[in-house]
Amino acid sequence: ETGVTQTPRHLVMGMTNKKSLKCEQHLGHNAMYWYKQSAKKPLELMFVYSLEERVENNSVPSRFSPECPNSSHLFLHLHTLQPEDSALYLCASSPATRFTEQFFGPGTRLTVL
C-alpha cells in the first residue's frame, strides 16, 4: 500500500459507544495530524504528533483521545460523542511538522446518532 490510509471509511455510532479511528502512513513521514471537516466550516486542526509525541492540541474536547504508538500509525479514540461531532475526520502526514505540504488520507465519515 502507498500513501495514507484510514479505516473505517464510514462509521455510525451511538452517543454511548466507544470506537476508534485508525490512520496509517506508508510515506516514511515523522509528523501526523488529525483534522475535522464539517459542512460549511473550514478544516479544523485537532492534533499534531511529531515522532510519536503530541506537539499541538487545539482545545479539543476530552471525548476525543489521540494515540500515536509509532510514526506510521495514528489513532483517534472516541467515547460519549455528541451528534455535532458528526463530520469527516481526516488524517494527514508530512515529513516533519511545519513542512509546507501535507498528504491526506481519504477520511472517515462519522455519524453520531
Add this chain to the structure above:
Amino acid sequence: TQLLEQSPQFLSIQEGENLTVYCNSSSVFSSLQWYRQEPGEGPVLLVTVVTGGEVKKLKRLTFQFGDARKDSSLHITAAQPGDTGLYLCAGRVLGGGADGLTFGKGTHLIIQP
C-alpha cells in the same frame, strides 16, 4: 473572522469556459497550498507557492501568489468536467506557531458537460 477567505463559495459553469477563484487574507503567509477534494476523499495537493508574485502552471491550471503574500488565485482555462471538486487553499501564517495548516472554507466548483 476567517483567516483565509475563499471566493466564490460556489461556482457552476459550462465545459470550455474559463474561471478564477480567490483566496484572500489580511495576514502574511510564508507559503500557500492549493488542494482539490472530491466527494468521499481527502484533499489532494495541487501546488505550493512560496515567493511573492510567484506564478505556477499545472496544465490548464495557473496559480498566483500575491506580491505581499496575503492572497492567491487559481485560474482554470477551458474547464472540463474532471475539474469538478472542492478547491481549498491552505497555508502557514508567517511567524505563526501552529504546526498544522490553516484552511479556507473552499470553493465548490461544478463543470457541466
